[in-house]
Amino acid sequence: MPRRLPTSEQLRTWRDFIETTEALRAVVAARLQAESGLSPGDYAVLLALSEAPDRRLRPSDLAVAISWERSRLSHHLGRMERRGLIRREGFSGDSRGAFVILTDAGSAAFHAATVPHLTAVRELFVEALTPEQMDALAQISAALRDHLPNR
Amino acid sequence: MPRRLPTSEQLRTWRDFIETTEALRAVVAARLQAESGLSPGDYAVLLALSEAPDRRLRPSDLAVAISWERSRLSHHLGRMERRGLIRREGFSGDSRGAFVILTDAGSAAFHAATVPHLTAVRELFVEALTPEQMDALAQISAALRDHLPNR
DNA sequence: TCAGCCTAGTTGACACGTCAATCAGTATGG
DNA sequence: CCATACTGATTGACGTGTCAACTAGGCTGA
Secondary structure, three states: OOOOOOOHHHHHHHHHHHHHHHHHHHHHHHHHHHHHOOOHHHHHHHHHHHHOHHHEEOHHHHHHHHOOOHHHHHHHHHHHHHOOOEEEEEOOOOOOOEEEEEOHHHHHHHHHHHHHHHHHHHHHOHHHOOHHHHHHHHHHHHHHHHHOOOO | OOOOOOOHHHHHHHHHHHHHHHHHHHHHHHHHHHHHOOOHHHHHHHHHHHHOHHHEEOHHHHHHHHOOOHHHHHHHHHHHHHOOOEEEEEOOOOOOOEEEEEOHHHHHHHHHHHHHHHHHHHHHOHHHOOHHHHHHHHHHHHHHHHHOOOO
């Protein structure tokens, strides 16, 4: 027997939630873009690479590190390579293997982006919420994540 | 004098929040797609049109109703028109004006999508949270939205 | 009246994401 | 040995979004 549909109040909360997070994400992305010329995707890739030993990772490991599908990563790396932010290098032995390597330009772009990006997070996110709301949101994120199907 | 950057705890909450909402959005979108062949964008457009008098709206009004940029809407309407979900009609008088009109196929697709979509929202969102968390989330969304720049 | 501006809407280029197909190399079982 | 399956990675097609440029008609004021 089917259960009830959401109440109109729950639906309103859902829509407000979705619209607000989308707007927030867009504003943070626009700031990042304006201040450093990087997209959130670029930033995630550069962050993972800059923390990796030798500033290099296998595409598969990088994909796991930032929770991306390999195909998405491959397309994105192609674009980043064209812009000189990373380069790819073959792997001796198993020729399936490859490395994604952070270039100096990529490293410079990442470092230039870090502080402005964190400042945007503070201004748009941290400062909007009380400490209690921040705690509650951490709980809520965990509850939503844990309720998602298998993965 | 510049203020502090987010603490690592705040940053963790930020990242969890962003990743969770993104994952949730993706799962709801995938369900909608699987059950009705509609994207969230399609759904928003069809919802607005089905509530409009005569099932028709001027593109500008539609854009305002769903908070989209005109250009985004124009591209999306082109795709929906190709699939027969909507059609466009000229407007007598001011030839800049036009109408977006819900077709029978669009109406049918929307009605077929509604219950499964709301069920997904219940299962993935409503059921994941306690009533207190739901209330808190409504407050948090409002706080974040109100803190966003100008608009 | 007509230049300048505003409004409505479309278009093209390009970034981003997903899906399915493909390719190359390794491993494995008969 | 070799067909088959698996893994790492790329590619192509296509839907989606944004930005800037463009078309086109209406409005306004010197």
